[in-house]
Amino acid sequence: MADIKVESEITGTVWKIETGVGDEVAEDDVIMILESMKMEIPVLAPESGRIKSFHIDEGANVSEGQHIVTLET
Template identity: 45%
Template sequence: MARIEVRAEVTGKVWKILVPVGERVDAEDPVMVVESMKMEIPVSSEQGGEVVELMVSEGDAVEDGQVVAIIQT
């Protein structure tokens, strides 16, 4: 089993977490939404698997490239 790091692609604020820990996602499914410059940007997993850890909470500030979640395949 591989652990995949899901990274924010923009600097902004976590607006909404869409997938809780323990839930499965498919490749390209959005895990959360980051608000940046009044735009809502989905943060998606590159591969399918189970969300095993969320590194941020709603309302947290995130930086471009920051790990926001871990997916286990």
């Protein structure tokens, strides 16, 4: 099993976390939704796996390239 770091592609705010630690996700499933300049941008699972940990909370500000989720494959 390998860990994959999921990074934010934008600078914005965590609007809603759609999954929980331990949840199984398929490639391209929505993990969370970020908001930037009134636009909602989904963060998608890069491949199938299990959510190992979140490194942010809903409402938190995130920067582009920031490690926000660890996915275990």
